[in-house]
Amino acid sequence: MTRLEDTAARVLELVAAANRSADAAVTVSRESLALTRFAESFIHQNVADESDRVVLQVHVDGRTASAATNRTSPEALSALVSSCLTAAAQSSVDTRWAGLTPPMGVHSSGNWDESTAVAAPDARATAVRSFVDAAAGLSCAGYCQTMSVEAAFANSAGQAATGRSTQASMDAIARTGRSDGAARTAAIAVSDVDGAALGAAAAAKARAGEVQVDLEPGRYEVVLEPGAVSDLVAGLLWQGMNGKAVAEDRSFVKVGEQQFDPAVSLWDDSTDGRATGLPFDAEGTPKRRLDLVTDGVTTGIPHDRRTAAACGTETTGHAVEGGERWGALPADVRLGPGSVCDSVAETTEDLVLDVERGLLVSDFWYTRALDPKTLVYTGLTRNGVWLIEDGRLGAAVSTLRFTQSYVDALQPGAVLGVSRSTESSPRAIAPAAGGLSSLVVPSLRLASWNITGGAAG
Amino acid sequence: MFDAATRAVEAAIGAGARYADARVMHSRYESMTAQNGDVEDLSQRDTVGVGVRALVGSSWGFFAVPDLDAAAVRRAGERATEIARASALVPGADIDLVGTDVRQDSWASACQEDPLSLSLSDKGDLLVGVTATMRAAGVPLASALYQIWDTEKWFVSSEGHRIDQRIRECGAGMHCMTYGEGSTQRRSYPSFRGQYGTAGWELVRSIDLPAHAERIAAEAIELLTAPVCPAGSTDLILGGEQMSLQIHESVGHAVELDRILGWEAGYAGTSWLDLSKLGTLRYGSDLMTVTADPTLPGALGSFGYDDEGTPAAANDIVRDGMWVGVLAGRDSASMAGLDYAGAVRADGYARIPMVRMTNVGLLPGPDSLESMISATDDGIFMEHNRSWSIDDKRRNFQFGCEIGWEVKNGTRGRLLRNPTYTGIGPDFWASMDMLAGEPERRFWGTPNCGKGQPGQTGHTGHPAMPARFRGVRVGVRG
Numbered sequence: 001m002t003r004l005e006d007t008a009a010r011v012l013e014l015v016a017a018a019n020r021s022a023d024a025a026v027t028v029s030r031e032s033l034a035l036t037r038f039a040e041s042f043i044h045q046n047v048a049d050e051s052d053r054v055v056l057q058v059h060v061d062g063r064t065a066s067a068a069t070n071r072t073s074p075e076a077l078s079a080l081v082s083s084c085l086t087a088a089a090q091s092s093v094d095t096r097w098a099g100l101t102p103p104m105g106v107h108s109s110g111n112w113d114e115s116t117a118v119a120a121p122d123a124r125a126t127a128v129r130s131f132v133d134a135a136a137g138l139s140c141a142g143y144c145q146t147m148s149v150e151a152a153f154a155n156s157a158g159q160a161a162t163g164r165s166t167q168a169s170m171d172a173i174a175r176t177g178r179s180d181g182a183a184r185t186a187a188i189a190v191s192d193v194d195g196a197a198l199g200a201a202a203a204a205k206a207r208a209g210e211v212q213v214d215l216e217p218g219r220y221e222v223v224l225e226p227g228a229v230s231d232l233v234a235g236l237l238w239q240g241m242n243g244k245a246v247a248e249d250r251s252f253v254k255v256g257e258q259q260f261d262p263a264v265s266l267w268d269d270s271t272d273g274r275a276t277g278l279p280f281d282a283e284g285t286p287k288r289r290l291d292l293v294t295d296g297v298t299t300g301i302p303h304d305r306r307t308a309a310a311c312g313t314e315t316t317g318h319a320v321e322g323g324e325r326w327g328a329l330p331a332d333v334r335l336g337p338g339s340v341c342d343s344v345a346e347t348t349e350d351l352v353l354d355v356e357r358g359l360l361v362s363d364f365w366y367t368r369a370l371d372p373k374t375l376v377y378t379g380l381t382r383n384g385v386w387l388i389e390d391g392r393l394g395a396a397v398s399t400l401r402f403t404q405s406y407v408d409a410l411q412p413g414a415v416l417g418v419s420r421s422t423e424s425s426p427r428a429i430a431p432a433a434g435g436l437s438s439l440v441v442p443s444l445r446l447a448s449w450n451i452t453g454g455a456a457g
Numbered sequence: 458m459f460d461a462a463t464r465a466v467e468a469a470i471g472a473g474a475r476y477a478d479a480r481v482m483h484s485r486y487e488s489m490t491a492q493n494g495d496v497e498d499l500s501q502r503d504t505v506g507v508g509v510r511a512l513v514g515s516s517w518g519f520f521a522v523p524d525l526d527a528a529a530v531r532r533a534g535e536r537a538t539e540i541a542r543a544s545a546l547v548p549g550a551d552i553d554l555v556g557t558d559v560r561q562d563s564w565a566s567a568c569q570e571d572p573l574s575l576s577l578s579d580k581g582d583l584l585v586g587v588t589a590t591m592r593a594a595g596v597p598l599a600s601a602l603y604q605i606w607d608t609e610k611w612f613v614s615s616e617g618h619r620i621d622q623r624i625r626e627c628g629a630g631m632h633c634m635t636y637g638e639g640s641t642q643r644r645s646y647p648s649f650r651g652q653y654g655t656a657g658w659e660l661v662r663s664i665d666l667p668a669h670a671e672r673i674a675a676e677a678i679e680l681l682t683a684p685v686c687p688a689g690s691t692d693l694i695l696g697g698e699q700m701s702l703q704i705h706e707s708v709g710h711a712v713e714l715d716r717i718l719g720w721e722a723g724y725a726g727t728s729w730l731d732l733s734k735l736g737t738l739r740y741g742s743d744l745m746t747v748t749a750d751p752t753l754p755g756a757l758g759s760f761g762y763d764d765e766g767t768p769a770a771a772n773d774i775v776r777d778g779m780w781v782g783v784l785a786g787r788d789s790a791s792m793a794g795l796d797y798a799g800a801v802r803a804d805g806y807a808r809i810p811m812v813r814m815t816n817v818g819l820l821p822g823p824d825s826l827e828s829m830i831s832a833t834d835d836g837i838f839m840e841h842n843r844s845w846s847i848d849d850k851r852r853n854f855q856f857g858c859e860i861g862w863e864v865k866n867g868t869r870g871r872l873l874r875n876p877t878y879t880g881i882g883p884d885f886w887a888s889m890d891m892l893a894g895e896p897e898r899r900f901w902g903t904p905n906c907g908k909g910q911p912g913q914t915g916h917t918g919h920p921a922m923p924a925r926f927r928g929v930r931v932g933v934r935g
Contacts, residue, residue, distance in 0.1 A: 033911060034540075035910060035911055036543075036544070037723070037910055038547060038723075039718075039719050039720045039721070039722055039723060040549060040718075040719050040720070040722075041547070041549070042515050042516070042544075042547055042548055042549025042550075043515070043516045043544035043546070043547045043548070043549075044515065044516055044517065044544075044549065044552075044720055045516070045517050045519070045809055045811075046516055046517065046518050046519065046540045046541060046543060046544045047517075047518075047519040047520070047521075047540070047808075047809050047911070048519070048520050048521075048536065048540055049508075049519075049520065049521035049522070049807040049808075050521075050522055051506065051521075051522070051523050051807060052523060064499070065499045065500075065501070066498070066499065066500045066501070067500070067501040067502070067503070068500070068501070068502045068503070068504075069502070069503045069504065070503075070504045070505065070506060070523045071503075071504075071505060071523060079503075080503070083501060083503075084501070087499055087501060087577055088499075090576060090577035090578045090581075091496055091499050091577060091578070091581060092495065092496045092578070092581050092585060093495075094495075094496065095495050096495070096497075120543070121518075121539065121540045121543030121544075122543050122546065124543075125543050125544060125546040125547055126546065128546070128547050129546050129547050132547055139719070139722075141719065141720075141722040141723035142723035142724075143723060143724075143910050145910075145911075171723070171724075172723055173722065173723055175722065180722075248597075248598055249597065249598075249636060250598065250634065250636070250641060322498065322500065324490075324497050324498035325490050325497060325498045365726075365848065365849055366846045366847055366848065366849075367846065368844040368845055368846045368857075369844060370843070370844050370857050370875070370877065370935070371640055371641055371875070372641055373636070373639070373640065373641050374639060374640060374935075376934070376935035377935075378844065378846045378855045378857075378877075378933070378935075379846050380846065380848045380849075380853065382848075382849055399848055399853065401846075401848075401853060401855060401879070403855070403933055403934060403935040404935050405935050408935075428912075450935055452855075452879075452933050452935075453853070453855075453879060453933075
């Protein structure tokens with residue numbers, strides 16, 4: 001038994017000793033995070049931390065409470081159990097309690113790279129050096145990060161699970177003074193973070209965006225690069241593809257309906273080789289693939305035990321810490337071409353070739369939903385926009401503001417192309433972060449995007 | 458606790474740092490949410506640890522651990538210096554620190570009614586009660602929330618600082634939602650995410666949630682059939698709560714010196730402000746005087762000392778419309794040639810301190826909300842934020858509010874739904890021609906300001922009151 005499993009078992013014993021009728025579930029994790037941050041082409045903040053985390057939930061006499069600590073001494077664990085039981089006793093009756101996860105196997109241990117888990121600051125600094133050198137004189141800013149999480153889950157119903165994962169990532173910009181270009185990646189292993197390739201890519205984009213023109217508001221065909229597509233997908237997930245939002249009737253989701261273009265499918269799979277999430281959720285339910293959208297038809301909703309009970313279905317293994325408040329969220333999400341998609345291109349550049357007049361957008365920034373059901377978002381472009389005319393990139397465009405429904409942007413007939421090339425964007429992997437731990441998306445060519453303003457307002 | 462921090466600092470200096478500091482922190486947090494008459498979630502968190510910051514050359518090294526035994530904290534100090542030293546592979550100019558009073562002191566925020574000592578059932582009854590009231594008034598979804606933070610810090614530096622602080626903060630809020638054909642409506646009280654301060658439970662009692670539950674439910678229902686906010690250019694009156702967010706986003710973040718220096722360019726962004734224009738740039742109209750004041754009793758951005766040991770002190774940010782100040786830390790101030798710091802905080806022991814807003818807000822003007830409405834022939838009054846978006850230089854913004862009212866011929870008229878407005882920061886602030894006075898000033902608290910990598914959540918305060926702006930673009934829709 002590992003130290004984490006042993007700690008989880010001790011917490012359950014303490015709960016049982018205090019109240020034999022209490023239901024209890026505990027997650028014990030060991031997390032490390034190291035991030036080397038640079039700006040103006042020098043490292044200015046270089047940080048690391050290592051911590052334990054014990055999260056306990058008890059349900060006793062119909063009442064529920066949760067408590068967490070970062071200490072694992074016998075005294076600290078006793079205090080955790082005592083305060084959690086006391087809180088539950090003073091709480092009101094929990095009418096939405098859906099019971100503990102029964103014993104069931106977990107078939108994956110997670111994706112782990114030892115060299116990433118123990119990466120020294122020199123490894124991150126070397127990647128930063130490579131990025132800066134490849135940018136060849138441009139001012140650079142961003143970070144290189146390595147992190148790992150090991151976790152053990154146990155509950156008083158007999159379910160137990162362990163898993164671990166690592167993630168290495170780099171996300172940075174090169175700056176000319178008039179324009180920025182971005183490049184990013186996330187992987188299981190730090191050896192897959194190529195600072196030189198990212199620096200060269202960011203610098204090329206920055207230089208291509210130096211001379212900018214203003215653009216009139218209006219509807220434009222767009223090619224969204226993976227950075228912008230990641231924001232679009234995250235907006236759909238957070239606001240709508242969440243069992244709690246569906247249970248409360250504040251989601252746009254209608255299962256079984258063709259809500260999106262047949263050219264796209266969306267799924268969550270914490271068992272694939274690029275996943276950085278743990279192989280079980282916050283309730284100890286094993287993760288498995290969940291198809292969210294298949295050929296444009298909404299097919300699945302992430303559920304935890306509570307939201308599943310509210311909707312009369314089964315949990316899909318998407319409980320997150322604090323899920324009573326936030327709901328059930330997908331963890332390792334991928335967007336790709338649907339099986340009937342006849343407009344797959346190899347690269348972003350190939351998507352651009354088919355555009356008569358439109359825009360190429362690198363990233364979206366500061367996007368916020370105006371309405372959770374229509375999913376109308378406002379936000380801005382960042383790190384580069386270019387005009388496309390007759391299949392060729394033209395002038396760079398200054399920052400644009402948009403006000404656009406994310407659902408309408410992907411509606412049937414709206415997706416004109418999907419790239420085969422994809423990008424994995426950096427996400428948090430610690431259990432306390434909840435939600436997305438990896439997001440892999442292609443570039444998309446969309447028929448219409450509503451630009452409502454420019455840099456001048 | 459001071460011993461642990463001292464050992465960590467000594468170890469960092471012994472390993473070669475030319476400056477080091479350490480914060481031991483014990484943080485307790487409690488939060489409860491209720492929905493439709495039931496408690497939805499009750500969470501408590503208790504963390505202890507030490508974060509050590511070591512300066513070598515052009516970089517900070519930082520390492521944090523939860524263990525406070527002597528060997529662990531010494532190792533943490535050494536690791537901080539090792540990490541800083543690794544930065545030499547990508548060096549810049551050496552960072553210096555602007556001078557500060559080196560103090561040995563103790564400070565605590567005022568707290569009349571300890572929020573963590575109150576019974577959970579009493580606190581829960583409040584949330585359950587107001588959500589039941591809203592639900593009974595006909596809304597499909599009613600939610601309420603309280604949050605409590607009790608933070609003790611012990612700060613030691615290699616310059617001789619030895620400061621302990623206890624800061625207690627809490628607050629609460631509620632909202633409800635209604636669903637119509639193709640849209641949802643939301644009403645909140647007293648703010649879209651609640652009202653928070655460095656205070657005890659007396660703050661929650663003072664906002665009197667039960668007195669407003671039925672009203673906001675009725676407004677959420679009425680909004681479903683209200684006309685949509687028209688599109689165009691008009692005179693705009695903003696309520697105090699929305700003004701607090703306007704200040705936060707388009708002034709507070711813009712005057713953070715780390716952003717101005719480019720240190721946040723990779724994520725949070727930079728600023729439209731150019732340091733060479735400090736003291737000569739017009740930020741807004743003559744009515745606009747903004748201060749950063751961490752000494753305001755009860756405001757959420759208040760403290761005795763920041764996380765570099767700099768004593769709390771008020772600074773002018775904008776005076777009579779002219780840009781005159783920034784929010785700075787000891788390193789960024791030195792880099793910029795300024796002689797003040799005092800705005801550096803971290804959201805826990807495990808995160809490096811960085812420039813954060815304190816209490817950034819407006820000084821009161823000569824007017825009132827009533828006089829603004831009376832003086833407006835054709836305009837819109839908007840209140841309570843619903844969405845916010847601003848560019849990475851903090852100029853181009855678009856905000857949505859929960860509720861609007863038509864203002865015609867000096868009278869507040871019919872409700873308007875989905876009100877939004879957009880603009881460019883300096884142009885917008887230059888158009889402010891009326892500003893309410895002291896009776897309508899509130900210290901609004903923002904408990905969820907995100908910044909930094911790894912991400913940190915800051916607590917900021919914003920003294921604000923209603924104001925009027927001329928010729929603003931409203932009614933932007935998708």
